[in-house]
Amino acid sequence: MSTLTREPTTVAGGVGTSAPRPDGVLKVSGEFAYSSDLWADEMLWGATVRSPHPSAEIRAVDITGALAVPGVYAVLTAADVPGAKRYGLEIVDQPVLAVDEVRYEGEPVALVAADHPETARRAAARIKVEYAVRAPVTDPEEALSRGDLVRHVPVHRFASAGGDALTADVVVTGTYEVGMQDQAFLGPESGLAVPAEDGGIDLFVATQWLHVDQKQVAACLALAPEQVRLRLAGVGGAFGAREDLSMQVHASLLALHTGKPVKMVYGREESFFGHVHRHPARLEYEHGADRTGKLVYVKARIVLDGGAYTSSTPAVVANAATLGVGPYDVPTVVVDAYGVYTNNPPCGAMRGFGAVQACFAYESQMDKLAAAIGVDPVEVRRRNAMTTGSVMPTGQIVSGPAPVEELLSLVRDRPLPPEATGDPRERPGGVANTTRGEGVVRGVGYAIGIKNVCFSEGFDDFSTARVRLSVLGGEPAVLVHTAAAEVGQGLVTVQAQIARTELGVSQVTVATADTSVGSAGSSSASRQTYMTGGAVRAACQAVRATVLERTGRADALSLVDGKVVASDGSVVASLVELLGEGDVEETVEWRHKPTMPLDPVTGQGDAHVQYAFAAHRAVVDVDTELGLVRVVEIATAQDVGKAVNPQAVVGQIQGGTAQGLGLAVMEEIQVVDGVIRNPSFTDYLIPTILDMPPMEVDVLERGDPDAPYGLRGVGEPPTISSTPAVVAAIRAATGLALTRVPVRPDHIALAP
Template structure:
């Protein structure tokens, strides 16, 4: 890893250091308490009855046999919901429990509470639901023709007024497909709802957005928000799937109905039905260029399958449209992006949403164009690479660094790995397959992607932080409290690093995230280090200003190692003496620069806060006879603005790349006529340690002047460009067009 030199860290465990995670040892030792480990006295267990059909009317529900089972405390259906009977992340359209009909396989119909998990499952199995099955709508194009539209986002920008004709010396076209990917997080959905003495509920849950959960749950329970208190329980990964509600309302309903704590934990199979997935997509592109490879126009039509309910499809469509031509300067752009309703499983947020699907298509097109004009694939990209001051298809200026050409050069110039030896572990398929080296061909492929950071389109995106400075045990100590969800990305560590840096105090505690403090927004859109980090920094600065005001001395003062220090290094006072028994506490609500909604006709507008970029080079060995692939090495380069925690940054890049590799060659939720065929890790394949190759990582720190510490969101860009890079390498090895991911053996074998 190479990291450029920025300002050196001046505080142990502060910004710019690889501070240790406070939860690291517990997680490695298997002692960390996840939400599925929660327990309460007299606790009941919840179970869910789900529809086996993707589309059907509900004629009748008979709960008699379930209620009669000893140990069952409650069986609830839609009629038992005391408040709003629908919820939704952006549009309130998803029933708490199915009302009169089901719109996807796995839709919740009834819930049960019993004194043992097996009793709850047996009771659920005794509930009889009479369905009138309907033919499901599962093809997105059919849904679009029927008018089942979630959102249409056009983006139209022309090189000159009246210059609407799309003409070029060289034109390449292609149609591409992206399959449905699952987030496949470590810990399935789980939580514990505890009825409170005030008639409210205390909910401990693994989620990504405590306050939006609170709002939806309160409405469905018919309670004021202040009576629905959420605390973040241990989260075993998220990647977007925990933005929507799963069991939150169900556990709370059962707890209030029975007056007892209720725990719900999904098994892996149920988890496949209990959360949203990545949108499958069909993308048709046309690129026009000069003979020397300079892009003149890009025309695209993107159709995303949103499944049965809205979820975050509107934002996914907007991302696919606005980022749909990639990190390139293109004078004329005509993009039509659609999200539609079908009777397939609901789709919503997943790492890099919208940008992942588009990147596979536009990078495939760039390779096709490079071949057509006779240029090296990297050189073609560099000739068209955007820079600072470039104009996005939406008309927005790129104000921050845009080192697209530099990132491409870094991955291109990395030494290539040596040829494989005779070790069977180095062959496609590994020791368990029959490859012996015959028909094995090596290929190298490149890709680069672009992703927006933070919420967009005029959304009131903010984060709240409360910081308290006091003396504890004879030394200064800081308590940081936010509602930001730590989902495995290291946010708790980052908050402590910022407090140490700003207040010069080593002893920092980060309180459990809950709804007793203002919202921090969602742990998504690569935004938490930017937003909650910005809020913690601002709150620390407010605390610092209050403390320094007590000194009553003019001149530049700083807090270092628990002391107030003058600009000449002289110690003015110790924080212990200055504070005494007092507590200095500040709460700050922090916002980034404003964004604007897209023009509904042209798609023009300053819709995004910040752009992030990553490039990948993949080297693969392919057995062209058996259709087997081994990814030999991946090199990647990414501009992170400021590596707040360098080791964590590299971990995010490695993890994101792994998910991109999975989408390239193995991960797909197989849906046939609306029915999931592979809801388990037996049949839904994800990369293991044997599938992940060595990675060479270059981290650039080109600070964004508008961001706290100059940082950029890190988590999503690696997922975006890794998929097309791997597929490009397979194309280079086989000569096959490969227009769909994941690539299957039958797509490769010659």
């Protein structure tokens, strides 16, 4: 394959333009087909029987009542799983259907297939399971003392041979808690499994990672991977929750057993039990600094509740540990992060992935440090801000741009919004407030966070792209095919933009993602534009090199508007003419620079590919009598390296900030003794358009020389620093410590 080092040409709808999304109009008009809209002739409906207990032995399962219901085609239990009884992202420990015991409320125990969804649900309700209920372990600290450990990641780096003697002129300490947050995506888990003539299965599903689903499903069905063909159906958001399996194996089992297509769609309540959530956390921090506020050391202990099964807890723990001191230069670091098993709901990936929990704690500490030395909260951050060449707690050198101080200055220097008028709609609680604003106080808070991009710790992170250049309707056309999951982030648009830029062709089609092409990895870790974008770019460059070679001219330089252009600007040939010799197709498997595992004793090593940064300033009004909070404005600044699609970048920043605001003041799955108390959007609150304030956004483009087009992952950083910024503003207004998120009204109104 030829390597082309020449610069790509620009084209309408290419990189750096706000190219429109092909799914945009369909989604806002309600015409987009999501996975829950799938249909097939003679289709059956699947339903799941779930445990009502967080911990119990299974003594017996009686399915006779379900089998007697007219319209029921199959009832399956763990004994009917033909292959591996368990699956898992990193550790294979989660049962397809419960075997002998259940370890969390909502664990799947049995399956039903029937000719109507209500029939399937009625039949499922008639299955009798005899449980011997056990006392659940729901306290992570108790689990840690029992040795129920998923992973411990130590990150210990000392500035001198003095070892762990942690002393400083100014010392601030704090203990912080983060509640369990739900991804709250638009479309609940759903998909359609269709039995195939070769004895395999065709699965149409909303997911984040087609090939890892394929691997796990094939193992559980005792099929070869090539007999399990996955095709991405319309995805209504993901945010990490679709990395793990939900209904994939269940629908496939029922389809193979009945010989008919089987569709499964979770209701909203079942969805709360059917996917992982953000890890709740308890974080103990100690910051030591000199009298100017310059950090001398940070010591931290982080405990993450992984719930009943592993999921991606090991990687989340590693992120919390390695990013646990924030975007600051700290000579001595002692961080110990733990993930533990409990009988709470399983927790795994969610936007921000370990960095969210740590950021709330270390940014709260930076505010404490600012108060202790009597300086502005932004100033103490600026004095400690890392730069290019800074050393991470793991010993890794930050090789790319790290404009931490610049981001902080941008949000600080934004004009503040005007004070609220007498309009009751501008008060916390709005027109329903029972006070008249007597106790309303304004506060301003700041925060900045750091996030890794792409997979880490030596993971073989790659993406595959197949690009074909051909003639269609008398014009050159490009077909891009990857397995990258479009989950609402605009990845389909980005792939087309890259193809237009590299090949100078405006007509680009992006094929539906499926497993007939090589893996693209997961749509997570803010990695797809970096990884699949890099793969598409490399495949396009290979196609372009072949086309230029066909001209036989050494001065053939670039492709512009369907033509080959020489170095002097003259047209060498048309693409249509050159493609008369046949289509050009290239498949490329693209990797980023290598990472390495962390040392298991010290936590040292070059674990991450790239670092991304975002800063927030929040302005809030707080009714101190009622504990109500109104976020008046949020200003944010983020370095994106290169805005491949500027409008989409701003949308990602706005969306990520909304989720961070939700965690700050309203979002929490209430779990009591292992039982979820609020599995609905009536009781689990998420920000609406009325809760989101005006946002002022500064987008920096400080290109990363190691990344395609210099870009950085965009999706996660705004979720990380928005939460502590909002809480810092509430603290500034109330003078309260507020060490737990979400901040509830009683934390303010009933504070001693």
